[in-house]
Structures are given as C-alpha cells and as structure tokens.
Amino acid sequence: MTMARIYDTSEIWFNTVNKENKEALSEWLRNNGVILEQINGQRIYGGPPAGWVGEAPPYGTEVFISGLPQEMYEDKLIPLFGAVGSLYEFRLMMTFSGLNRGFAYARYATRREAGLAIVRLNSYDIQQGYKITVRRSTEKCELMVDGIPCNVNQSTLTNVLHGKTAGVESVSLFASPTAESKNVAIVKYNSHKQAALAKKTLCEGARLLHGCPINVDWLKYQMRQKMLSHKLRQPHTAHPEICSSSSSSSSSGSNAQDLQVICEQRKLGQPTFYLQPLVMEGSGVLRFYYRVTIPGCPSPFTGYGWLQAAQLTSEEQYQRAKEIVSEQILKELGFDPI
Known part of the structure; x- marks a missing residue:
C-alpha cells in the first residue's frame, strides 16, 4: 500500500461508538502504511497517493458508492475497490460520531477502471442485508x-x-x-x-x-x-455611448485618462495612486511599488513595476509609472489598454 496524507487519531475517537471496527481500521492503517486525512466531514485516501506521476485522472473516472453499512471503514472498502483497478483517491463521508454516512466516492486512474468498478460492484452484497449501489459520479465541472x-x-x-x-x-x-x-x-x-x-x-x-x-x-x-437547445440569447454588446467615450479617451493616448473615464462610467469614484520608488537597478531601470485605491472596488490594486528611468525627472518617472499601473488595472477590469 502507498502512503497518502496525514490522519490524526485520538483517544476520543476510540471511546465513541463502533470501537471494535475503529480499532481494526487503526491496526490496518499501521500494518499497511496507509495514512488518511479528514477534511470537512470526509476522510480521504490519496488524491494523489504517494508515488503518483502525472496529472489527475480526467472527468469520468470517479464512481459514487451508496448503501454502505455505517459501521464499515476503509480497511474493508479500499481493498475491495482497489482490487478492481488503480485507486487515485477514495473519499468516505463521515458523521461526527465516527460512523460513515452510508456513501463514498472512488476515483480510478482511468475511465475503463471506473467502468469495471460499476460492472463488478454494483448490487454487490458487501455485508448481510447490505447491497451497495455503484454508479458513475455526476461531477460538477x-x-x-x-x-x-x-x-x-x-x-x-x-x-x-x-x-x-x-x-x-x-x-x-x-x-x-x-x-x-x-x-x-x-x-x-x-x-x-x-x-x-x-x-x-x-x-x-x-x-x-x-x-x-x-x-x-x-x-x-x-x-x-x-x-x-440553443434557447439562450446572444450576449449583449457595449452601449454606443460607452464605446464612444472609450474611443475618445483612447485618442488622448493616456491609460491613466482611460482609467479615469471608465471609473466615471461605472460610478466607482476616482482612483487614488500611491507610488513608491524602491531601487534603481542596472541600465537605469527603476523598480517601484504601487497601491491604487478605487472607492467602488472591493480591494486596492497592489504590486510592483519597472520602468526605464534613465534621464527622466522625478515628475516624468511618476507619470510614466502611473501609465504602467493604469495599463495593468485596465487589463484587470477587462479592458484593452492603449
């Protein structure tokens, strides 16, 4: 068995319901070198398991398992589903008491292996009185x-x-x-x-x-x-007045002025620029920090920029940096800067 991620066992866990099966799981984990991780009501094996090479398996490789006995754990389930094919991930949904919620998800390395799991294990008598259902998982993408x-x-x-x-x-x-x-x-x-x-x-x-x-x-x-069924309408295009305003501002040749016009159109308030020179690098390249606050935006725009500052006055450096930053903000707003 391969190693997965970290699972923290505790004395409280053993002192609750289903103690015998929980102890059997703990022993199986130690003997096989398997480690599980518990996140948000589910226990996870793999995703990926240690030693996995390459990208995650594609869409269609996960199966949904339901009808599980609530006192059953991974020491029984992983060997059963792992016998069908190479398991990339196994997720068992858990209750606060340490019982499972009756369903789980198994992701295989290939779609073919997922299909085999459905063929071989759907309606499988996993325990007396328990016939499980295994079907392709409806993965929301x-x-x-x-x-x-x-x-x-x-x-x-x-x-x-x-x-x-x-x-x-x-x-x-x-x-x-x-x-x-x-x-x-x-x-x-x-x-x-x-x-x-x-x-x-x-x-x-x-x-x-x-x-x-x-x-x-x-x-x-x-x-x-x-x-x-092609019942959705074609997307709206920009209103003519927006296009004309953007066009006229673009003729000014200034990204900063374009940004100001767009902020006015969207009623966002005027941008406030804070630009701080940091260090002059080789060949006259100035590195600077920027922070631009627009009242109608949820958070300020921050980052670093560079400009060729050789033979520029301080005022020219400021204006050039402002243009560079405005260009970046226009891109983030979804506009094509000049």
Whole structure:
C-alpha cells in the first residue's frame, strides 16, 4: 500500500461508538502504511497517493458508492475497490460520531477502471442485508458567472479567468436571463476539483471584474438544457455611448485618462495612486511599488513595476509609472489598454 496524507487519531475517537471496527481500521492503517486525512466531514485516501506521476485522472473516472453499512471503514472498502483497478483517491463521508454516512466516492486512474468498478460492484452484497449501489459520479465541472458587463467580450473574459483560476476548458457567453444589459458566462473546467477551487476563489472576491458585482454558482440543470437547445440569447454588446467615450479617451493616448473615464462610467469614484520608488537597478531601470485605491472596488490594486528611468525627472518617472499601473488595472477590469 502507498502512503497518502496525514490522519490524526485520538483517544476520543476510540471511546465513541463502533470501537471494535475503529480499532481494526487503526491496526490496518499501521500494518499497511496507509495514512488518511479528514477534511470537512470526509476522510480521504490519496488524491494523489504517494508515488503518483502525472496529472489527475480526467472527468469520468470517479464512481459514487451508496448503501454502505455505517459501521464499515476503509480497511474493508479500499481493498475491495482497489482490487478492481488503480485507486487515485477514495473519499468516505463521515458523521461526527465516527460512523460513515452510508456513501463514498472512488476515483480510478482511468475511465475503463471506473467502468469495471460499476460492472463488478454494483448490487454487490458487501455485508448481510447490505447491497451497495455503484454508479458513475455526476461531477460538477461547470460554473455560471452572471452579471458580466456588456463591454467585456468573450476573449477578454477568457483571458481574465485563465489568469485567476486553473483548469479552464471553455467559456461561453450569453445574455443574462436575470440581469438587464448584463451577460452570463458558462465556464467549463477540466475537473470537479478545479471547478470547486475556482468557485471558491471567485466567490471570495478575486479581482475578476473590479467594481462589477457578479454571481458565481454551479451551472443549474435548467440553464444547461437552455444552452444545449440553443434557447439562450446572444450576449449583449457595449452601449454606443460607452464605446464612444472609450474611443475618445483612447485618442488622448493616456491609460491613466482611460482609467479615469471608465471609473466615471461605472460610478466607482476616482482612483487614488500611491507610488513608491524602491531601487534603481542596472541600465537605469527603476523598480517601484504601487497601491491604487478605487472607492467602488472591493480591494486596492497592489504590486510592483519597472520602468526605464534613465534621464527622466522625478515628475516624468511618476507619470510614466502611473501609465504602467493604469495599463495593468485596465487589463484587470477587462479592458484593452492603449
């Protein structure tokens, strides 16, 4: 058996219900060098197990197991499901008392092995009076991001999502069914894990589209059906007055002025720049720190930048740095800077 991650045993655990089976599990863990991790009501083996080489198994390799006896643990389940194929991960759902909740998930290295598990173990008599059900897991891999401004096109949104989340497979943009003059994106990830991490990141206020409140949720069945039946409308495009304002400001040749106009259009308040020179590097390159606060944005924009400062006055350095920072912020807002 391979090693997984850390599982902390305690005396309290042994003093609760089902003590005999818990002691048998503990002995099995010691004898086979298996270590489990408990997170948010589930105990996890692997994900990946030690020695795993390569990326995580693709969509379709996980099976859902139900009908388990609540007093049964991994010392019986992992050998049973591991006999079918190479287990990448096994997750047993747990109660506070230390019993399992009657269901688990097993992810295999390949789709073929997951299929074999279904064929061989579905309706298997795992214990007298207990016939388990094993079927393909319905892995949620698609998010619905609603409330996207009409002046953010699909290409820009895709680039922003790639920068903020991992595993983006495709992005489709449609008119929002809930928000007037806004759009909704259906974002598909290459695994449930990546989709869940992306949902957490976006819901926790990642700088996706600053100043524009968005709603992030799993893609609902009804929405999926509308998309598949081509019943969703084409995405809204930017209002003419926004396009003309952006165009006129772009002619000024200043990213800082473009940023100011956009903040006015979105009623975000005017940006406040704090720029601090740090060190002059070789060949006259100045490294600086920036912090830009926009009242309508949930958090300030911060980071570091570099500029060629040779033979520039202090005022010229400041203005050049301001342009560089404004360009970066425009990108984060979903606009193409000049």
